[in-house]
Amino acid sequence: MPDIAIPNRDMIFKTLADPTRRAIFEGLCRKGDQTVAVLTARAGISQPGVSKHLAVLKQAGLVSDRHHGRQTHYSAQLGALAPLIDWTNQMRTFWEGRFDDLEDLLDRMDQ
């Protein structure tokens, strides 16, 4: 696994602000490795347009490419989203739920 620098939040937001580019990125996240031809068929814009969006995504570190024969395959670099994932909120939600269960238990316990 190559060590790709994680972009900061602002760059991620700017890169993903374009709805077409975001749709391309989401497609790669959900469906994995894709060729430009497959992405073009789904995107509803021209192949040069798709390639341009992929170049921006690659520059931001959100996708990587590999060449296989005459085709280029793209895949999402999910780790690059790390700065956006609000893990602290998930963890706080987990613990708040545990504290709820704890209070329920305490209410049921004999003194």
Added chain:
Amino acid sequence: MSETSTATRTVIVEREIAHPPEKIWRALTQPHLISEWLMKNDFSPVVGHRFNLRGEWGGVLDCEVLVVEPQTTLSYTWNFKHDDPAFDLNSVVTFSLSPTTTGTRLRMEQAGFRPDQRQAYGGAKAGWPEHLAKLEQVLTGTE
């Protein structure tokens, strides 16, 4: 181009609970009670004791007791081994109990999260579609 922080982060949850410290301490330290509010376990309130927490999601957390100050402080490691560094977790959970006029202030501090941490409590249950849905919400909110 990127700013990479290596400092670890902490999650803190604090709550006023209308029960005395000694009662809460029992719930924090007796295995059958811990199973009711936290997870199945083989806990024992002895410094150095190694135990597991077993989540409903099938995951197992590896823990070791670090601090036992009855009715005041309980601390243990909370680790989840995973091949993907983003899911691998080495953290410390500390419970602090402070008496109040109406009961106890209970504080939970979990320290050791890295900036690239994912699925912080070790559960791989939530997948990427959920994260993407959240991303969509965030981006929609900013456009």
